[in-house]
Amino acid sequence: MSDFTTTIGLEVHCQLLTQAKMFCHCSTDYIGKEPNTLVCPVCLGLPGSLPVLNQKVVELALRAALALHCQILPQGVFHRKNYFYPDLPKGYQISQYDLPIGVDGFLEFYSRGVKKKVRIKRVHIEEDAGKLIHEGVFLPPGTSGVDCNRCGIPLAEVVTEPELSSPEEARDCLMMLRNIVCYLGVSDGNMEEGSLRCDANISLSSSSLLGVKVEVKNMNSFRSVYRALSYEVERQRKLLEEGKPIFQETRHWDEVKGVTVSARGKEGAEDYRYFPDPDLLPFSIKGEMIEEIKSELPELPLQREERFMTEYELSQGEAEILVQDKEIADFFEDTLRDFNEPRMVCNWITTEVFKNLKELGIDISQASITPAHLAELLKMVDKKEISGTIAKSVLEEMFATGARAREVITRRGISFISDEKELENIVREVIEKNPQSVADYLSGKEKALQFLIGQVMKETRGQADPELTKSILIKVLSSEE
């Protein structure tokens, strides 16, 4: 089997978080709205209507470009990208061509615990197109329609150089990019809802030259980016090994079948006839604006990840999990303010808090628990007022009801049995009831001890201090010998 190098470049569209669309006053809040209810003459491209730039769009894109270390061009120009498609009411998309917002940046991220760097070719802004809808709720059978609610929603397109060397790296790079735009408040980065969209160019080669590139589209989650690109690597590898040609083409990822399917025959035939949009004036980006935005940039995910590693002595993996969601990372640090045990807090968040969020199907921002509440609970565990097991069930109730730890504990009548005398009585009862296990333990089966501890826990409904239980058990059992 020959050795192939994989080369991947990403083109990522992020929906910018503005209230109004890019060139009109229509709302961008299109999710769940009836088709064509967020439209006006401008975004519908009615005759005589003209676009007027929403300055917020430039500001947000500039923020992203600066966070990606791009060089900012002093003047931006909008170009028209001309093509016919029913979801494009004007017959052209207002985009940027040779004078984008930013060029020549880079993005750093961790992949498999190793720090990587990919160069960013450009960051530009453009308007979104509408959406084709087919028969269903809004349309009779056999018909299709256009929903223009999304027409004119501002997007930032980030293009990386083809420098990623595996599907895994591509996914990790995309995740970091998503985190960055979320941290910046530039986009909500939601792939499922389409506010973050990723296309990839991928080629395989056995020499130092790049192979024929294939564009992969329609990947709607980080997982599908990874799966689709892995599929492409295998598909292209097989073709190359069989000496068959690879066509330069666009392929669509089919999530259900787990394959990529050729979308168009000949690529390169498309001529978008770009030219500067005469309805819009070039916009200038002043040095002061750049400095101002730069000074307001928040701590970015990578910086934070590395700070967590040094400041809290977390592993890269732990830090990454926390940092991936800004709200979680904030929650983590807020909890530390009341209870400064980073590793313990990290463990509890990444296991128990995550588990509860997942079960409830909510984000941390929607949860009724606060960092102070979590700190309070963990302090009780730390002081051995309650056991970890109890704490887990208390946390569950805190999530469910919004009650604080003390309330739950008082209501349930829970207290930590750390009285040695009381516990010893229970231990003796358990030993009496389980002669077989005692025999097993005494004959050297360590496992039996765990069983006996479990029985004590059962008797006490989890209120026994596990460490204490263990030592008492060993003490009593050794006296049995």
Place this chain on the structure above:
Amino acid sequence: MKIEEFRDFSIGDYHRLFKDKEISPLELVNLFLERIKEGEDKIHAFLFVNEEKAKDEAQKKAENLPDELLPLWGLPVAIKDNICTRGIPTTCGSKMLENFTPPYDATVVERLKKAGAIILGKTNMDEFAMGSSTQTSAFGPTYNPFDRRRVPGGSSGGSAASVCSLEAPFALGSDTGGSVRQPAAFCGVVGLRPTYGRISRYGVVSFASSLDQVGLITRKVEDAITLLEVVSGKDDKDSTCAPYPPFGRSEIPAPEEIRKLKVGVPREYFPSGLEKVIKTKIQEVLEKLKEEEIEIVEVSLPHTSYALESYYIVAAAEASSNLARYDGVVYGLRVEGENLQDMYFKTRTLGFGREVKKRIILGTYALSSGYYDEYYLKGMKVRTLVRQDFEEAFGKCDLLITPTTPSLPFFPEKKGRDPYEMYLNDMFTVPSAMAGLPSLSLNCGYDEGLPVGLQIIGRPFEEGKLLGLALFLEKLLALPSPFPLFKEDNNE
């Protein structure tokens, strides 16, 4: 009262009648409607007469005569059919938009209404403003009121013909490469194309965005001033509209200041192909100005001959993109097809006329990869040179005087079929449009009953001087405003 009594009226005269209660807005509107009825089957200036709404509006106004009249209070106005009017069809003279009624007013229409004007109707035009004869309208041509065998010019031919024949006291047009000034010249009326950016383009259906500008067609220079005051000024809906306050008549220099202006005459505007009578008329005017002690200097605009070619590339390129929206999907004509491609194909084949298709193809070609640098980019570079020509000339003078057109109103039979000869008709109006400069056409005399247009070109945003000289000339020449009789006999 009779319509011919208004022949030499300007807005102030109508307002005096209103104030003296000699006529009401309703009576005035009725007189114009009658005149339209009398004239329309002869000149076909209108595509839509807003009879009922105009009467209703006039009635409302008639019932409530204010002490202070708004600048256009009670006056009917004709609007070129590429300017959007809420609830009134706006077809651009095209099958494509035959059934299109905009749900909004263009900014200029909004401002006219706010100033008290009454929308009288929508005027005929070359399809999507592409033409110089009003022959390419999908709804039949407009005829020149002076001689029905001849064209009224275009593309704002309907607006110019309606004002010429007093079917409307004044009208709005649009000027991309001469579409207001050339028909104004052919119809013996005033046609003003202000500086690019002086008037909002919002709601004016785009032909070539970097060149399109709303123009004013009036019988008197005075009315062009009033209209400009009303419709000009910053508009948040158009990024290319200059962030300046509206034009004000205080910007017009006093008559004694006019005499101090230096008038340049560009030698390139008197080529051998120029009709003799036009040359003579312009020279007569220049002589009269000299007699008035206005200094005349000869200047040169060396890139004039390249302006026309590059105009047709740049305008067509922008048009090819601007007209892409007429695809049968959201509004306008749709001809069903077997599939999407087929629907596009059929819709655009049937919806657009020959001239429009020709320019779309030309413009698409000029923007295509591999040709972009050679055509579009080069066209834009020539445009810069043309602009520099003017800048240099305006270092030597304040205003330029040229003929508006190289010929008198022509016959459709003769010129309608040779596109290049037709395009040549725009040779004097295109360069200032390319440079975005304010330009005005004024009638400077007649030759065998046909009007001759004189063009004044000014520096950007110096409409004041331009209109000042126009007022001065209008007074100096003292020509009667046109009132052609609708005769049957001159139609062959």
